[in-house]
Amino acid sequence: MADDLFNSFMNGPDERGRFGNYGGRFVSETLMPLILELEAEYEKAKDDPEFWAEMDDLWKHYVGRPSPLYFAERLSDHLGGASIYMKRDELNHTGAHKINNVLGQILLARRMGKKRIIAETGAGQHGVATATVCAKFGLQCVVYMGKHDVERQAPNVFRMRLLGAEVIPVTSGRGTLKDAMNDALRDWVTNVRDTFYCIGTVAGPHPYPAMVRDFQSIIGKEVRWQLAEQEGEGRLPDTVIAAIGGGSNAMGLFFPFLDDPSVRIIGVEAGGKGVNDKMEHCASLTGGRPGVLHGNRTYLLQDDDGQILEGFSISAGLDYPGIGPEHSWLHDTGRAEYVSITDREALEAFQLSCATEGIIPALEPSHALAHVMKIAPDLPREHIIVMNMCGRGDKDIYTVAKHLGFDMSDTEGRELD
Amino acid sequence: MTRIDATFAKLRAEGKKAFVAYVMAGDPDYDTSLEIVKGLPGAGVDIIELGQPFTDPMADGPTIQAAGQRALAGGMTLQKTLDMARTFRETDTETPIVMMGYYNPIYSRGVARFLSDAREAGIDGLIIVDLPPEEDEELCIPAQEAGLNFIRLATPTTDDKRLPRVMQNTSGFVYYVSITGITGSAQAEAGDVAPEVARIKAAGNLPVVVGFGITTPEAAARIAGVADGAVVGSAIVSRIAQGDTPAEVLEFVRTLAEGAHSA
Numbered sequence: 001m002a003d004d005l006f007n008s009f010m011n012g013p014d015e016r017g018r019f020g021n022y023g024g025r026f027v028s029e030t031l032m033p034l035i036l037e038l039e040a041e042y043e044k045a046k047d048d049p050e051f052w053a054e055m056d057d058l059w060k061h062y063v064g065r066p067s068p069l070y071f072a073e074r075l076s077d078h079l080g081g082a083s084i085y086m087k088r089d090e091l092n093h094t095g096a097h098k099i100n101n102v103l104g105q106i107l108l109a110r111r112m113g114k115k116r117i118i119a120e121t122g123a124g125q126h127g128v129a130t131a132t133v134c135a136k137f138g139l140q141c142v143v144y145m146g147k148h149d150v151e152r153q154a155p156n157v158f159r160m161r162l163l164g165a166e167v168i169p170v171t172s173g174r175g176t177l178k179d180a181m182n183d184a185l186r187d188w189v190t191n192v193r194d195t196f197y198c199i200g201t202v203a204g205p206h207p208y209p210a211m212v213r214d215f216q217s218i219i220g221k222e223v224r225w226q227l228a229e230q231e232g233e234g235r236l237p238d239t240v241i242a243a244i245g246g247g248s249n250a251m252g253l254f255f256p257f258l259d260d261p262s263v264r265i266i267g268v269e270a271g272g273k274g275v276n277d278k279m280e281h282c283a284s285l286t287g288g289r290p291g292v293l294h295g296n297r298t299y300l301l302q303d304d305d306g307q308i309l310e311g312f313s314i315s316a317g318l319d320y321p322g323i324g325p326e327h328s329w330l331h332d333t334g335r336a337e338y339v340s341i342t343d344r345e346a347l348e349a350f351q352l353s354c355a356t357e358g359i360i361p362a363l364e365p366s367h368a369l370a371h372v373m374k375i376a377p378d379l380p381r382e383h384i385i386v387m388n389m390c391g392r393g394d395k396d397i398y399t400v401a402k403h404l405g406f407d408m409s410d411t412e413g414r415e416l417d
Numbered sequence: 418m419t420r421i422d423a424t425f426a427k428l429r430a431e432g433k434k435a436f437v438a439y440v441m442a443g444d445p446d447y448d449t450s451l452e453i454v455k456g457l458p459g460a461g462v463d464i465i466e467l468g469q470p471f472t473d474p475m476a477d478g479p480t481i482q483a484a485g486q487r488a489l490a491g492g493m494t495l496q497k498t499l500d501m502a503r504t505f506r507e508t509d510t511e512t513p514i515v516m517m518g519y520y521n522p523i524y525s526r527g528v529a530r531f532l533s534d535a536r537e538a539g540i541d542g543l544i545i546v547d548l549p550p551e552e553d554e555e556l557c558i559p560a561q562e563a564g565l566n567f568i569r570l571a572t573p574t575t576d577d578k579r580l581p582r583v584m585q586n587t588s589g590f591v592y593y594v595s596i597t598g599i600t601g602s603a604q605a606e607a608g609d610v611a612p613e614v615a616r617i618k619a620a621g622n623l624p625v626v627v628g629f630g631i632t633t634p635e636a637a638a639r640i641a642g643v644a645d646g647a648v649v650g651s652a653i654v655s656r657i658a659q660g661d662t663p664a665e666v667l668e669f670v671r672t673l674a675e676g677a678h679s680a
Contacts, residue, residue, distance in 0.1 A: 016551065024551075024552060025549060025551050025552060026520060026547045026548065026549075026552060027547060027549060028475070028476045028546050028547060028549070028570065028572075029549050029569070029570045029571065029572045029574075029575060029583065029594070030476075030570075030572040030573075030574050030594065030597055031574075032549040032550075032551065032574075032575075032579075033574045033575065033576060033579055034574065172479065172482055173472070173473070173482075173486075178473065179473075182473050182474075182475050185475045186475065186476070186478075186599045189475075189476060189597060189598060189599060190597060190598040190599060190602065191597075192574055192597050193574075193597070291521045291524060291525060292519075292520045292521045292524055292547065293473060293521060294473075294475070295547075297524075300521075302521070302525065304525075305494045305495055305496075305522055305525065305526075306471075306495070306521040306522035306523070306524065306525025306526065307471065307472045307489060307521075307522065308472045308473050308521070
């Protein structure tokens, strides 16, 4: 652990919401007073034991935390190297890590007296989590979702509507997650006095990146004690790995280990069809450069003139041209490594997890697992890798079926090759 | 004294209110857009707001978003916006140009390089929507040092506690956003706007112009009547979107200007 606070990686952000040069509060004046109010409210809640007691209670009884830390023995044997553990956040209520953060923000919204909740969603997991918690607390919920994503994630759209949320298909721009976030911000500017914007990842203006990270850090905190319980007191993972779109599940796993120099930290971006093919990926750190979008400075996919580019990935949840600002800072400082995985590699990992562990992963953590497949064989058995299984694959079966050439409407019961 | 200061001094001396017109640079294409911009002063426009297109205009409604997309699809760039200002300056050395847009294209070019280019092109002021006072070190302070006015947005959510901060590094004029919302959405009401303008004027010594939600000559007259000027953007851009010729667009602008000047 860090004795010297000045050398700690866990002190950020500073009072201006910066992680090094990244982060900040790049929003219109209309939103600024509200963001300052939110920051003040969050600072109060963070130090309030009652707030965390309520969170713990909901995490335990409503979400099902702690999620298991599971030794994937057959997968480890199959790869023939490191010992691979999966942090099973796909077992959470609603099927992903997203609800960890949503609960925190909704409790905050309640403290602030806000009755109307808005959210953006890509794959629909954050939208479903927000709709779920709003239903539980009787709050009005409006979810912005790119028209393109509404079409490719129909089951999640139906889930949200069942849960009482209004889903607004976004047609501005090109109708993806980035445009959904633009329209959510437009809604917020218009309804600023009664509306709380529940952001789904570690991005946006300060205090969102820090706040979402704090709520998601339950993932890494649990890994610390669970691994000690299973492998012996003081045993830390040697490597932690997570997939990154905006980067909230990764930040949640990484943060509690930032000041443990023995822990290697690897974030896996969506390489789409390959980072070298222009614009056919979502790897902001590998293929982008710093810029300002959606309230913060961070690495972005952009052209030479500072216009934002659309990303591309098989996974709608990773399909975002930016990344949380804290990741940009961890990248520049070298504390974390960032790599990319292609659609094809993620699909292979998806199938391997099904075949060796009986776990159908979402396409997002399949990216993390694909990188595990690359590095595990060269590592010794005593090397412990913890990968974040941050979502389950139910939502992705149609996409995967299509890529594997399997016709879901075929009632003849053809076997998969 | 900048061109903006001189314009307000002249209007004050004449007992007139300012009419500010917004158009998106490069909409629907560079040449048509330049023709419209060149005609604005003749149509009665006192200050030109020249929009710099951006892929993700978070504070703008559908009308301005679409205009930016048309301009980008036509190959508009920050360099071409600067070129347009420079070309305008060849024949008009008096009408102030305020570039309005978002920070990333400027940040991408490099702040120092942009400021020197903008000044050289004859741009007088900047309105950058996603740079609140909390981020003044980014562009606001360097811009003032480079001799450009940095015009701030004040909004209905800017309370008395916050107002001094908003006024602190502002120059030229203050742009009061008359609604909580995006451009071209709700209607601005003169009755709501008047006390807000008075509040902002009391907090600093700058002219206050009012924009967002003004679409007709009558509304321009009502709003200008309770402020130092009125801004119209989306209503003009809509005319361009529906395929009006530059002459038709400028005729519409003339009616708006007459409205504002009648106040």
